[in-house]
Amino acid sequence: MSADLIVLGAGPAGANAAIAAADAGLKVILFEQQPAAGGQVWRAPLPGLDTTLPASPERTSGDGLRARLKASRVDARFGRTLWSVGQRFRVDAVGPDGNESVEAPRLIAATGAHERVVPFPGWTLPGVIGLAAATVLLKxxxxxxxxxxxxxxxxxxxxxxxxxxxxxxxxxxxxxDLSGPGDWLKALPAMATQPALVARGAGWALKIGAARVPMLFRHAIRTAEGSEELQRVRIAPVDAQGAFITGPERVIDADTVCVGHGLVPGGEVPRLLRATQTFDRRRGGFVPVLDAVGRTSLNGLYACGDGAGIRGALVAEQAGRLAGLAAAHDAGALSETAFATASGAARAAIAKARPFSDAMAGMMALRPAQVASIPADTVVCRCEDVTRAEIDAAHADGACDLNQLKQFTRCGMGPCQGRFCGDVAGELLALKVGSREAAGAFTARPPLRPVALADLMGAFDYSDIPIPAPAPL
Incomplete structure (x- = not known):
């Protein structure tokens, strides 16, 4: 099948990009792995729970987005696992009816982000989950x-x-909290540019305070302990850079830890297509270089949302709209004047949201000293059980970038394809080679997500296999 534009991801960025492009007259096909639009931040409740879960601002925003998408001309395809993006923007995905292939002259990558957990002893115990995973369970x-x-x-x-x-x-x-009260006070002026979000955050803080939950600022988990599952956590003080310092430790009995140290952009598609990248610590790591409206260095390829750099939902939805309008303009569906008029509100909204976005992204940025504090015997790559000591040994043996590290240790070769270890492994290697740019990133390659071979092959009988005629003697 063919289209004017393919959009990957139906979160705040992708769904708004698809709607804007379709409203401008383009034939748009949208791929999303989840059963409904909304992404992580505006995730829809599971069927049957949508009337029982309490209302929230995120739920309201998500319901509005899903309604607008349903009313649009977008060909939205949910439950699709994207596994390959090729030249001429051929997209291959596995869905309910097997493998699907679509081509278009333009593609918008809005693939969101995944969470980062800086490893500590015991983080692989049952009972330790990510903050983002906890939000899925709650929402x-x-x-x-x-x-x-x-x-x-x-x-x-x-x-x-x-x-x-x-x-x-x-x-x-x-x-x-790794941060201290002073860090939050320093961010307050930027946060005040979004009073509605500050009020929501204050409501969360009041709820936590009313429950008399201990708040341990400038602390981190030193170890998670238990024989076969989590039983307790050991908490220790840290400095402003995230390194453990001398001070009293606390042991807290717990059966669950929800832990997260920021987000990492899911930028595999621009990296796979060799779009120019740059390293931006505040934006979460390696991100595609974009112009003001979301164009990458590769003609016809656009990126928006947290997959193009961590900026949050406020910026993501407007950046998605801007990228969709840019794709429509580049396709000839919008004149220069019409594009300037239609994109003005999105540009203004992004500029207004930027201070708040920058402040929150800075609070979540990876702290190199925290990574340097990882003990030698701690597992960094969960899929392949690669420890920090093995990563250090690989560098001593000559591994100078992440792809050499992968070859030496199998770090990043498991089902997650390096999504959950690559950022920290790169930071560990950067401690040896001097910078994250020198350490590089894992090369993106198909399959972008694990897919079953049976899903790609479909159902067939032996008699369906074409057998060529014998060659003449």
Whole structure:
């Protein structure tokens, strides 16, 4: 099949990009792995729970987006696992009816982000989950991840998850924040540019305070302990860079830890297509170089949302609209004047949201000293059980970038394809080679997501296999 534009991802960025382009007259096909639009931040509840879960601003925003998408001319295809993007923007995805292939002269990558967890001893124990995973459980399923829960890490998700657990009837044993009160006060002027979000954050803080949950600022988890599952966590103080310092440690009994240290852009598609990249620590790592409206260095390829750099939902939805309008303009569906008029509101909204976005992204940026504190015997790559000591040894043996590290250790070769270890492994290697740019990133290659061979092959009988005629003697 063919289209004027393919959009990958139906979060705030991708869905708005698809709607804007379709409204301008383009034939748009949208691929999304989840069963409904909304992405992580505006995730839809599971069927049957949509009338039982409490209302929230995120739910309202998500419902509005899903309604606008349904009313649009976009060919939205949910439940599709994207596994390959090739030249001329041929997209291959596995869906309910097997493999699908679509081509278009233009493609918008709005593939979102995934969470980062800086490893610590015991982080692979059952009972340790990510902050983003906890939000999925709370938003989509209305469940609480455990009985006695420690919420740890950095950034605004700490308050989101802790307040969500309390709202759902759970118990939070402590909130452990890498940042200090001064860091939050320093960010306050930028945050004040979005009073509605500040008010929402204040509501979360009041809920946490009313429950008398201990707030441990400038602390981090030193170890998670238990024989076969999590039983307790050991908390220790850290400095402003995230390194452990001398000070009293606390041991907290818990059956669950929700932990996260920011987000990493899911920029595999621009990287696979060899679009120019740059390293931006505040934006989460390696991101595609974009112009003011979302164009990459590759003609016809656009990127927006957190997959193009961590900026949050406020910027993502407007950047998506801007990229969709740019694709329509480049396709000849919008004149220069019409494009300037239609894109003005999105540009203004992005400029207004930028201070808040930058402040929150800075709170979630990876702290190199925290990575340097990872003990030698701690697993970094969960899929292949590669430890920090093995990564250091690989560099001593001559591995100078991430792809050489992969060859030496198999780090990044598991089912996650390096999504959850690549960022930290690259930071560990950067400590040896001097910079993250020198350490590089894993080369993106198909399959972008694990897919079953049976799904690609479909159902067939032996008699369906074409057998060529014998060659003449």
């Amino acid at each position: 989509a399923q209305g469940g609480v991840p455990g009985t006695r829960i420690v919420v740890a890490g950095c950034g605004p998700l700490l308050a989101v998850v802790a307040a969500g657990i309390l709202k759902s009837g759970g118990s939070v044993a402590a909130v452990v």
